[in-house]
Amino acid sequence: MSGREERERAVELYFTTSMSTKQVVEHLGYPTRQCLERWLRDDPRYADAVPKPPIPLETRCRAVELCLSGMQQKQVATELGVSAGAVHHWMRLYRAGGMAAPETGTEGCHAAGRNR
Numbered sequence: 012m013s014g015r016e017e018r019e020r021a022v023e024l025y026f027t028t029s030m031s032t033k034q035v036v037e038h039l040g041y042p043t044r045q046c047l048e049r050w051l052r053d054d055p056r057y058a059d060a061v062p063k064p065p066i067p068l069e070t071r072c073r074a075v076e077l078c079l080s081g082m083q084q085k086q087v088a089t090e091l092g093v094s095a096g097a098v099h100h101w102m103r104l105y106r107a108g109g110m111a112a113p114e115t116g117t118e119g120c121h122a123a124g125r126n127r
Contacts, residue, residue, distance in 0.1 A: 017041060078098065
């Protein structure tokens with residue numbers, strides 16, 4: 012597979028699934044996460060689109076739900092394949108009023124009817 016084909020495959024996989032950049036890289040075995048993020052920003056098909064957060068909202072909401080169910084943040088991070096710092100940050104956002112994501116035009120998991 013050529014470099015161009017690898018790039019197109021990685022970018023397409025990210026935009027057609029709910030995988031995070033980290034998950035795409037782990038699934039394909041290439042490129043680095045930073046390289047994939049650069050490819051995503053440079054892709055002409057999506058240049059005018061609002062960029063997705065590096066980790067999908069569904070994953071962030073699931074992390075909050077698991078923490079609220081009593082699971083430790085470090086365990087949640089391991090289960091979801093994200094950093095413990097990210098889970099900590101999402102919990103702080105949630106406690107401050109929900110997981111609103113205005114840059115994506117979504118209401119967030121708090122507004123979806125999930126209470127603290």
